[in-house]
Amino acid sequence: MRIEKKVLLRVEGHAQLELEWEDGVIVDARVRALDSRGIEKVLEGRPLMDAMVITPRVCGICGHAHLMASVKAVENLLGWVEIPEKAKIVREITLSLERIQNHIKWFYLFLMPDFIRLGENLPDLEPYRGFTWKRAIYVSSEVAKAIALFSGQWPHSSYAVPGGITSYPDNYQVNLALQIIEKVKDFFLEKMVGMKRDEYEKIEKLGLWERLKGDIGIFIELTLEHGLDNKGKSYNRMLTSNYVIPFPSEKKILPIEYSKIQVHSNSLYSETNIVRYKGLPYETGPLARMCLSEDQIIRKLFRNYGSTFVSRVLARVLEIWKLLLEVEKHLNSLLSIIDEPSCVDLINKVNKLSGENIGVVEASRGTLIHKVKAEKGRIVEYRIITPSMWNIGPRCKKFLGVTEKAMLGIDNPIHAEMVLKSFDVCSVCTVR
């Protein structure tokens, strides 16, 4: 038996993978998230509104999702709040845009370069030099610009507040954002899937994922060539902010019951809490979301492969297209209500608020839950359950963590890292 420890590159934050090898195969694995920054503790005793500034700082790539979760938690604590439709739509837009830039960066910067380590010659995707590598960063920065049109800046904005948003976008911002979306759509079609829109939509409708071209086509080809497609099988139990798929072998979908989520902090080796739903480990993220949609490619992949490397990766990158269309639709609908107010004034109520509630959003990596307890407008306790806690969190007495389970049986250390990355690890989000 041999134990190998490795700090991972090209993930968000610092995570260490510890692998136990026997006869050339992984027999046990532990993921350790390394640095804790004490965000929950920093919030204690502060006014509730401070959460809108501090929780985005949990994560440099999904700060917006944390902001929205904080806002929703406080709005839920207020009880029934009528938010202007405009604010609701703008929030959806920026949140989806954040997911889009995340997925593009994740695919090109974090995942694909691992094929270079496997000996593949991919000059376009080579960090610092590759044409496509640089283009992907540029396109992501354009998406960030579209977010900033509404939020003032990205990363680390605090433009969403209980009651609405602080900005007051007009036709100028909306039309400029639509121009950016057009550009990103072109990038997706030309570079990522390598085909015209009607061809892509036909493939999407028929679920013919093997026919995708472009960089995703390269991914598929290399994945099959290296036998990675069915690696990284996990529990097949999926969770989103609305529904769960509880049985690995059945297609049954049930509504989620938040009271059935348990969090334990007794892991012996990780700074991460253990999170379970009805006592069981669940996976969250784009694959879970796409399984619940009508997406034929993902449904087919899930049916044939279950939750494995190839289905997780394709669910994440193909979500980009769906999000782009959704953002486009929202932007167009915004034009007709552009004169609505941005915000209702709730600050005085927030500053007196007592009670306990949660805020839930779908972030890039899956379901994100913020739990807040307040006393007269001050935060008494703040707890964050991040998607990565579900996906890369540690084992409990009965079950391995989702990633730990996915590692078993892999016979190549680079494959192991790639499987871990297929969950889009975010250790900065994960530590308590």
Added chain:
Amino acid sequence: MKLVWVHGITCCGNTHSFLNYEYLDSLLKKIDILYHPSLSVEEGNVLDAILEEKIKLDVLIVEGAVSKEDEKVKKLCHLADFVVAVGNCACYGNIPALTKADVGGLQFRFKIKGGLLGEDFVSRGGYPVINLSGCPAHPDWIVGVLLSLYNGEKLELDQWNRPKTFYSSLTHWGCTRNEYFEWKVEMEKLGSKKGCLFYYFGCRGPMTYSSCNRILWNAVSSKTRAGTPCFGCTEFDFPRIGLFETKLFAGLPVELPIGVSKRGYIMLAGIAKTFAPERLKLED
């Protein structure tokens, strides 16, 4: 110019901010990134080679707060010609230092000089740690300093060792709400197009040094342009408590814009309010 970027305790926000730089392609022609934990294919023993002085390191960028035991970062700092702390965590400790006594910035811990490297640290190139404060730092500040170092320009630093090019003017400069500030027309509720955020919503624009409103974020906007107050995230005391509040005493902000006297503020505010043009007060 050979550059290495390392992470302390960080959210990686400065990395993502840096990736928003518009002319990354042009920059990469001048600067050779030997290692960045979020971008490089492999470390390939680059750090070891630098530590063994087999590779000469021109610039070390540190992102994130550092623990006092971080010997590796300390050694790298002593081997680099220039050390740049990117973001408030690497400069002052920021959020991670709030709950941990042994965590701080490279050469400061909040306003106390010292940090990981000590007050007297000077890198091989003759500068203390060049601080690019901000949560996060703006990509143009990061690249601006790199280009100056590349060109061999002299950097003038302020008392917090920040380049004056980016940190000698207030965030207030270029704020589109300046006219409201001048005439003391205050924003009454968030989400308003009109009014200044200083009096009710804790805006730190007139007390914070940054060029956010001069060069804009993502080339299009800024916090105050999006109706959000400035939280003073380029200063050592970020994040203050009560970020959306202005502390008032007898109707007067406890903290006044830098250099403004109480008497001056009261007199000017009175006159400004009396004569404020109607067009500023009307909500459209």
